[in-house]
Amino acid sequence: MTVTAEQIQEWKEKYGGVYELPIEDKSVFLREPRMPDFKRAFTAMQKGGDIAFGEDMLNTLWLEGDEEIRKNDEYFLPARKELVDFFNYPDAVTKTVKNGTEITVEDSKCTVRVITREDIRMAEKRNPSGKPFQTQEALFDQIVLSKDAAYNDKDNPQIRFPLYQAIEKLQNKKIASLKKL
Incomplete structure (x- = not known):
């Protein structure tokens, strides 16, 4: 070869x-x-x-x-x-802003509002067959308030993976630990 x-x-x-x-x-x-x-x-x-x-x-x-x-x-x-x-993509940087959270991936920014359980429920309904990443795409579309053009490319893993990880972290700000008694 x-x-x-x-x-x-x-x-x-x-x-x-x-x-x-x-x-x-x-x-x-x-x-x-x-x-x-x-x-x-x-x-x-x-x-x-x-x-x-x-x-x-x-x-x-x-x-x-x-x-x-x-x-x-x-x-x-x-x-x-x-x-x-x-x-191995760089982590997104999140910052609390007046109307939600600003997420920066590379040099591109978006702002999302607070995520509710109803947002997650609706996103899951838009993915009844459980296809990978479709729930995250639907959730982002529901909660995004503003975004740079880079976020329009749903095929770019350099933006999408860090974005989805940041959204996951926003859903789990509090720490939970189940303890057997």
Whole structure:
């Protein structure tokens, strides 16, 4: 397998980020995942567990590589483990403001109002089949008061993952601990 600098540049223009994942004497080139890729992989995980998640992500993002990585467990299992690095996005910064909470992801800001149990109930109703991330998307759409243009891109995991984590934290400001007596 020979991948040229020109090929890598073409992939970058087409897909954005490109990654090389070497595993000892084998290597694979992967494109940067988007939210639809994560949704598909999490759906696979719901049906078939962590292995299905890894298989789906590897197959979906695969650009070029040694087929042994897909077929041979000695290569696949460490490759699957490395795919977790795609989830390493910077945390959102939250700040209480007059009418709610300001959430900053990278340099983009949005303001959301206080989340109620009815908001969560309505968001869950908009996702009756329990598809990954749809409840979070629906909840954000319900509570957002203002947002920069970056928040319109529902396929950008660099914005969406930190945003969803921030919204989750806003729902759980108080600490609860169940104690058996």
